[in-house]
Amino acid sequence: MRVVVALGGNALLRREERPDAAVQLANIRAAVSALAPLAHEHELVITHGNGPQVGVLALQSAADRSLSSPYPFDVLGAETQGMIGYWLLQSLQNALPERQVCALLNQTLVSAADPAFTDPAKFVGPVYDRTEAERLAAERGWTVKQDGAHWRRVVPSPRPQRVVETRLIRLLLTSGAVAVCAGGGGVPVIRDEQGQLTGVEAVVDKDLTAALLAEALDADALLLLTDVPHVSLGYGTPGAVPIGRTTPAALRAQQFPAGSMGPKVDAVCRFVELTGGMAAIGALEDARAILDGAAGTVVTPSGSYAKPATTEHRT
Helix, strand or coil, rough: CCEEEEHHHHHCCCCCCCHHHHHHHHHHHHHHHHHHHHHCEEEEEECCCCHHHHHHHHHHHHHHHCCCCCCCCHHHHHHHHHHHHHHHHHHHHHCCCCCEECCCCCEEEEECCCHHHCCEEEEEEEEHHHHHHHHHHHCCHHHHHHHEEEEEEEECCCCCCEECCCHHHHHHCCCEEECCCCCCHHHEEEECCCCCCCECCCCCHHHHHHHHHHHHHCCEEEEEEECCCCCEEEECCCCCCEECEEEEHHHHCCCCCCHHHHHHHHHHHHHHHHHHEEEEEEHHHHHHHHHCCCCCEECCCCCCCCCCCCCCCCC
């Protein structure tokens, strides 16, 4: 099978952890130990989140008095792709000495007319109380919005249209390599009036990009791996009900938070609807069991799913 895996930012850096390099590297090594068995049996593409990491870099850039202005978010996205990609590349090479592994810096094409640019809604960086958030917004030109009991910075999150380097990723897969790519949803770019690519101040949802990439690569399965074991109805309440095997129609009939599970549900539904393949949401440590249909929330056109046959990767 050809499998696209999207690692959630919280799977690489948990909410209560300090964003130190050693902490993140330890988490990535644990993630790779869960993913390596998939690479032994299937073609594998790995994407990853970058929310906590880009937030740290944004704060550092904003506080750097040697800069005339902070680095824009497309540049910060590229920086985090390189950082996390390096850690994943090295850990995968150590775990899979018989396989070639490549980490790519990717651009994701978005529409300059996307309404997200006029209504920023993607939360980035740490939380603040309202007074501090409004002070920072005035000082730094941020847009801030309420996030539960706190306030955070928000930036535009336009819908991805295409990963610019899709053909190169396909070439890597057909050569038998494991590809790490489209980190953080990819660096957001538009085509200007002359048709040239140029970066924009935005963050692309990594799960939507993963679904788009999986579709373009003719993937058989899309796995969105995070820090929860499955999608639940009434999440966080005493009456929460886990969802096992389901269909896109059944999932779309429910309501999920726009800032967390909503984009993941949208991504898996879109992939299954367009390809007829299998998509799932679940815990990182359950990756192999999820692909076998024994864990997570598994989404297929009919709601049924059989364990895939094990074969050597395509060459």
